Amino acid sequence: MNLYIEAIGFGVIAASSIALGAMGFTLQFGLTNVLNVGYGATMSFGAIVAYAAHLTGMSIWLALICGGIATSGLTLLSAKTLLRVYAKRGAALFEMAMVTFGIALIVEYAIASITENNTFSLTIAIEHTHALGPIRFTDVQLALVILAVVVFILLDGFLRLTKVGTALRATAVDPDLARASGIATGRIVTIAWLLSGFLCGLAGGVFTIDILTVNAFTGDSLLSLVIVAALMGTAGSVRGAALAALLLGIATQLVSAAGASGYASAVAYGVLAVVLLARPKSVQGGLVADRVQITV
Amino acid sequence: MSAFVSISLVYLAIYTLSAWSLNLQYGYAGIINFGWIVFQSIGAYVAATTALGSPTSGGFQTYIFGARLGFPLPLIMGTLAGAALALLLGLIILTRRIRPDFQAIIMLVVAIIAAEVVSTNTALFNGANGLSNVPQPFNGVMHLSYNNYQWFFVAFSFALCIIVYFGLEWICRSSWGRALRAMREDDILASHVGINVQALRIVVFVIGGAIAGFSGALLVEFLGTWSPDAWSFVESFVVFVSVYVGGRANNRGAIIGAFLVPVVFGTMPSFLPEFGYPGLSANLEWLVIAALWLTTFYLRPAGILPEGRFIARRTRAREQAPVMPPIAKQGSVA
Numbered sequence: 001m002n003l004y005i006e007a008i009g010f011g012v013i014a015a016s017s018i019a020l021g022a023m024g025f026t027l028q029f030g031l032t033n034v035l036n037v038g039y040g041a042t043m044s045f046g047a048i049v050a051y052a053a054h055l056t057g058m059s060i061w062l063a064l065i066c067g068g069i070a071t072s073g074l075t076l077l078s079a080k081t082l083l084r085v086y087a088k089r090g091a092a093l094f095e096m097a098m099v100t101f102g103i104a105l106i107v108e109y110a111i112a113s114i115t116e117n118n119t120f121s122l123t124i125a126i127e128h129t130h131a132l133g134p135i136r137f138t139d140v141q142l143a144l145v146i147l148a149v150v151v152f153i154l155l156d157g158f159l160r161l162t163k164v165g166t167a168l169r170a171t172a173v174d175p176d177l178a179r180a181s182g183i184a185t186g187r188i189v190t191i192a193w194l195l196s197g198f199l200c201g202l203a204g205g206v207f208t209i210d211i212l213t214v215n216a217f218t219g220d221s222l223l224s225l226v227i228v229a230a231l232m233g234t235a236g237s238v239r240g241a242a243l244a245a246l247l248l249g250i251a252t253q254l255v256s257a258a259g260a261s262g263y264a265s266a267v268a269y270g271v272l273a274v275v276l277l278a279r280p281k282s283v284q285g286g287l288v289a290d291r292v293q294i295t296v
Numbered sequence: 297m298s299a300f301v302s303i304s305l306v307y308l309a310i311y312t313l314s315a316w317s318l319n320l321q322y323g324y325a326g327i328i329n330f331g332w333i334v335f336q337s338i339g340a341y342v343a344a345t346t347a348l349g350s351p352t353s354g355g356f357q358t359y360i361f362g363a364r365l366g367f368p369l370p371l372i373m374g375t376l377a378g379a380a381l382a383l384l385l386g387l388i389i390l391t392r393r394i395r396p397d398f399q400a401i402i403m404l405v406v407a408i409i410a411a412e413v414v415s416t417n418t419a420l421f422n423g424a425n426g427l428s429n430v431p432q433p434f435n436g437v438m439h440l441s442y443n444n445y446q447w448f449f450v451a452f453s454f455a456l457c458i459i460v461y462f463g464l465e466w467i468c469r470s471s472w473g474r475a476l477r478a479m480r481e482d483d484i485l486a487s488h489v490g491i492n493v494q495a496l497r498i499v500v501f502v503i504g505g506a507i508a509g510f511s512g513a514l515l516v517e518f519l520g521t522w523s524p525d526a527w528s529f530v531e532s533f534v535v536f537v538s539v540y541v542g543g544r545a546n547n548r549g550a551i552i553g554a555f556l557v558p559v560v561f562g563t564m565p566s567f568l569p570e571f572g573y574p575g576l577s578a579n580l581e582w583l584v585i586a587a588l589w590l591t592t593f594y595l596r597p598a599g600i601l602p603e604g605r606f607i608a609r610r611t612r613a614r615e616q617a618p619v620m621p622p623i624a625k626q627g628s629v630a
Contacts, residue, residue, distance in 0.1 A: 014438075068331065082590070091598065093397040094328050099593065101533055105586035112577045114517040181467030224408060270413075271407045275401050277392060 002134040007257035008250050009135030015249025016148035017207035022229035022241035024199025030236020031172045031192045032259060033294050034083060035097040039106035039200060040223030046071035046201025047208040047218050048111055051120055060073045063145075071201025072194050076201055078103050079296055081146050087296040095172040096294060112216035116187060119215040122208060144206050150233075151202070152242050155195075159238060169202060189295055225252070225267060228272040277284050302446035304559055309453035310515045311558040315538045317507035322536070322605075323544035324468060325500040326480035327390065330400040330510060330532055331407035335378045337527040338474035339509025340516040341414075343374035344427045347517070357422040367433045371513045378509015379502050386501040391494055407529040415524040426523020428515055449518055456514065460507065464547050467503075476500060477545065534558050537589040543599025549587055552600050561585050578630050 004028045026038055051069030052172050086099050147260040159165035169170070171178040171188045178186045207222050229248050233240025250263040251293075298355070314336060321327045331333075341359075349364035351357065365373070389402055411619025415424040432445070433452075467473055478486040478491050487493045516522045517522060534557060561584050565577050 035401065085594065091593075091596075091597075093395065095593070097397050097400060098533075098536065099455045099590065101585040102593075105530075105533075105582050106590075109579045109582040109586070113576060114584070116573045117575045117579070224405070231398070231401070250356050262412065266409045266412045266416075269409045273402055273405050273409075274392065276398055277389070 003257050004254060006136075007253040009132070009137065011245070011250030011253035013137075013210060013249075014139045015246045016144045017203050017222060018198050018225045019148050019242045019245035020151060020206055021203035021226035022233065022245045023152065023238050024052055024196040024203065025226050026230040026233060026235055026237060026241040027155075027199070028192055028196035029169075029230060031168065032079075034087075034100065034294055034296060035093065035159065036100045036106065037080070037097050037223075038100035039226060040219040041104035041107040041166060042071050042075055042197065042200050043204035043207070043219030043222055043226075044111060044214075044216055045074055045107055046204035047214045047221075048216070049201070051122065051208060051214050054122070060209065064202060064209070067205040068198040068201035069171060071204070072197035074107075074192045075197025075200060076190065080190075084296045087282070087294050091294075093294065094177065107219075108216050115216060116214070116243050119213055122212045122214065124209065124212070132243050140209060144209060147202075151199070152238070155199075155238055157226035164188070171295070173291060185295065192288050193276065225268055228268050231272060232275050246276060297442050297500075299446060302443070304452050304564060305450045306446070306453055307520055307563050308555055308559050309450070309457050310511050311535075311538065311554035312551050313460060313511035313514070314505060314535050314558075315382045315542065316460065316478045316505045316547055317511065318535050319539050319542075319545065319550045320464065320468075320506035320507070320545060321501060323434075323539055323546070324480065325497065326472065327501055327504075328396055328400040328441065329403055329501070330536075331403035331405075331410075331505070331529070332532040332535055333527045333529060334407050334410045335381055335505045335508035336512035336515070336531075337410070338381050338524070339374035339378040339416075339422045339512030340522045340527075341369040341427070342377035342509070343513030344430045344522055345421070346370045347430055348427065348459075353388045357425070357427055358419055359421050359427060363527055364460075371433075374513025374516075374548065375506050375510040378512065379506035381509075382505025383498070386498040387504075390482075390497050390501060397629045404532075406528055407532065411524050411528065421522075422581040424524055425567060426521060426525070427516075428521040430522070432520060433474045433517055436460065445487045453514055453518075453616070461547060462511075466545065468545075474494075480545075534562060534585065537585060541588065541592045542601055543601040543603065545603040546599065549599050549601030557585060557588065561588065 021039070021043060025036065028034070028036060046065075046067040049070040050060075051065045053063035058066065058275060083096065083099065083101060089097065090261060098270040123162050124140055129137050130137045130139075130142060157165075159169060167178065167183045167188050168191065170181075170183060175185050178188075203222065203226070204219050208218060211218075225248055227247075229245040230241050232248070233242070233244035248268050248271070252268055255264045255267045257260070298492055314332075316337075318329060318332050321329045321332075345359045345361055346363045346365045347370040348362055350362035351359055385406065389399065389406075392401070414421055417423065418425075432449075434448070437444070438448070468476070474487065475491045475496060478489070479491060479496055481494050495559070512522075525598065537559040538553035539550060540553070541557055556628030561581060565581050570576060571577065596602075
């Protein structure tokens with residue numbers, strides 16, 4: 001029994017990086033309708049930048065912020081240059097996803113070429129461990145969970161209480177109506193890309209601190225869980241993404257604890273496939289004609 | 297040198313079959329099969345296990361339904377396996393109205409789950425190590441040298457490609473092919489003119505799956521090995537790119553796409569002399585393929601050979617026949 005309670009503890013820790021990623025993903029996806037398959041590659045980018053910043057002697061937390069800012073810049077750059085060009089040419093939803101896939105391959109293999117396919121490992125001194133019943137947290141793990149919770153509260157507050165947040169939600173629901181009522185939607189979309197990129201870099205960094213290794217493909221192992229969480233929690237809903245991430249983190253760790261670690265993520269994907277097939281409301285649309293507007 | 301050319305040509309044949317399969321599903325029918333590689337891989341696995349014979353106890357590989365069938369049967373079994381999987385997944389996934397990019401995600405997820413299950417469960421197809429020592433067709437009978445056998449396989453796979461090509465062209469130019477394109481352009485309108493969109497979608501998915509399974513079976517007969525490393529989900533992206541580069545809904549374009557993307561940029565660099573650190577050339581390969589995709593999609597969104605204008609033979613005859621004598625221009629002297 002204790003094994004399973006411990007697994008729940010590990011699940012909460014794993015959920016911190018999934019939740020950060022999923023919140024960024026859902027924010028951007030809900031607003032622009034571009035299914036950003038390149039999110040995994042940019043997470044790797046954030047993780048690598050954070051690692052490099054940590055190498056220069058920066059504290060790991062400051063390095064994490066650095067990774068977030070750098071990823072934010074990269075995301076905005078690729079959105080405003082490449083994605084915008086293809087969106088203006090009238091690329092369909094699926095073609096936009098293919099474009100982000102292409103960008104992802106370029107980012108990932110550029111990193112792999114520069115780092116010569118190396119995997120770097122990270123060492124962080126652990127000072128204290130805390131026990132909560134049978135669950136043991138190290139200082140660092142506790143900090144990661146707190147970071148994710150704080151970011152969630154800030155983001156949710158930002159979306160619900162501030163003017164910019166309200167404008168963001170309005171643009172996500174109906175960009176034309178939002179523009180007609182005086183919202184500078186272009187600026188709102190820029191803000192969404194920046195925020196999403198920042199969270200993406202943060203998620204990559206947090207994931208690296210959690211598993212203590214980083215290479216060009218680190219983000220890929222997290223990407224599928226992030227997409228699963230974002231889509232399960234309804235595209236655009238930060239609360240839904242956070243809750244789904246928590247459930248997924250715990251579920252995958254429970255499956256591992258039950259002795260089927262090879263199937264841990266297969267379970268998560270299975271859940272997603274079922275959710276997508278069983279909840280046609282949130283994913284409905286023309287099979288062929290795209291009736292969803294892309295705003296980049 | 298001879299081996300380089302012959303191996304590249306066999307790859308060209310197999311990737312052309314792959315591109316045709318996806319072209320039928322995506323180019324003609326608009327089904328976004330982002331898990332395409334699963335259909336190729338099940339064809340390869342089934343062909344391998346039906347050619348290998350029953351697994352010996354204590355042997356180095358374990359797999360299900362082992363049998364030692366004579367030459368054409370493994371290929372046929374692989375084709376049927378691809379079709380059966382397509383029927384199963386088509387009935388589950390394609391019968392619902394789902395946003396196209398979400399449909400792509402579901403297919404992608406299917407591919408990831410399949411890879412994970414096959415690599416974890418060694419009882420299925422020998423897990424992550426994969427199957428090897430698959431016997432090559434006719435090799436025991438004909439006693440050819442290595443090089444000659446390679447060239448024999450080139451001729452064999454090209455002959456099969458030609459058969460598939462004419463079959464596909466016949467399908468795509470028929471009224472059934474026109475129904476496919478109508479469904480791709482607007483499925484609601486197509487159903488209003490009496491096309492059974494659901495059934496059409498599943499049937500075309502099954503045909504595409506069969507060709508995919510066939511290409512996998514041919515590939516495993518040539519390579520002799522098949523493992524999860526060979527079919528990561530990124531491979532589906534490569535086939536999509538070759539369809540886009542060659543031209544959607546154009547079977548001749550698909551040949552060009554298959555030649556350019558997976559053969560020239562995907563396979564040939566592995567014959568180059570080693571340079572830099574190990575793995576650098578593979579990295580550059582992916583960079584080039586991604587860049588190729590982004591540039592062609594920008595410069596020639598419809599591909600190198602865009603979709604042709606299809607006109608039914610009867611309509612064309614009517615267009616060409618002089619229905620009325622040309623009206624004399626005013627003022628002209630009769």
